[in-house]
Amino acid sequence: MRRGKPNDPGRRARILQATLEVIRDGGIEAASYRGVAAHAGVPLGSMTYYFPTLEGLIVSALDTTRSDLEPRYAAPLREARTLADVVDALVEATIGATSPTLDDIRLYEDIRHHGARNPEIADVLQAVEDDALVMLHRVVPNNTALAINALLWGWWSHRLAHPDTALDELIVRQAFEALVTLPAPGHPFHEQEQNHA
Amino acid sequence: MRRGKPNDPGRRARILQATLEVIRDGGIEAASYRGVAAHAGVPLGSMTYYFPTLEGLIVSALDTTRSDLEPRYAAPLREARTLADVVDALVEATIGATSPTLDDIRLYEDIRHHGARNPEIADVLQAVEDDALVMLHRVVPNNTALAINALLWGWWSHRLAHPDTALDELIVRQAFEALVTLPAPGHPFHEQEQNHA
DNA sequence: ACCAAATGTGTACACTTGTACATATTAGTG
């Protein structure tokens, strides 16, 4: 008998990666079996062998993005000690070094877009967003985390809609500062913050 | 000769409306000549007669949404007298009576999504957003308007991603209040606001 | 009534899509 060792190990992974690349620069609707096959350099049959249904392939590919988000966006937040650190991390995530490229934002928007009508992808989406919220919740009250998350997404979305106009760092910072210090009785930092930064 | 009077006047408009309806509950990719034709009760030939290219039809249909946005969202803002009024209008636009339904939000997201890769639709998008910004700019400094716009879109987007969880009005209000009162030297309201509301 | 031009419509074509499936190739076990 034969135990399941693939003839070309890593082919599955290569297909997934190729799928994401195709989606990244053509949108989800550009992800066809044949297109991805060509891009990955595998025959059509390989596609349907590893991923019997196209929807499954797409969901799997999108799911791999979850791990990309963590180091970029969540990690700096985790290390924030003061509210000023939190604001710094948020500004960075919006327009700074750890912020997503326009292609990435487009990708996220693709996921959101598709998730609005496809339950499986909605799950991926919810998971990503929950990760972010949990992270934020460590340094800020629950509802505030919601607002911050909304604003962050709004800024990203704005960048995508206005690719040529750079966002002014000052306003981004001020906006996050305003949200971070929203009234919230009995939460960490909030009482002795003034003398920290 | 004949001067151009259609045999069935209003057919063009009916096609546009049907297109928007199809898009509204199936997404842009659901808008096919045949599908819309069936929905509008016109033969396929009529479609290509009035709209020789599908892309043109879609752009035209999406363009009609611009006029819908004005009374809903912009009008209440125009009548705002104090900053408190502005906040009220924004809260209403986010989760209140003048706020878009989930279907509408999905539609906006469709437009944004498609606009990210299609220049013609990007124009429509930019126009809509500029309208909103101009309106906001009447009551709030320029950069602040950007932030508010971003947050508003973020809230809408959040609603779409979490259809079952209602947003808490208090946090929405507080968040907008925080942004609206951002430091902005020499702008209307800002000096004597405290005693207004 | 006649005609030209605008409006309206059915059919056909070339193309792409997801997916099924018969067939070929490989790898490990006995």
Next chain:
DNA sequence: CACTAATATGTACAAGTGTACACATTTGGT
């Protein structure tokens, strides 16, 4: 070396697409 099952692949098909276009119908002016 066989034998079997997993892995790999090319082809075929039905369904759907945008669009072109020949044809029919209506309209208004003469």
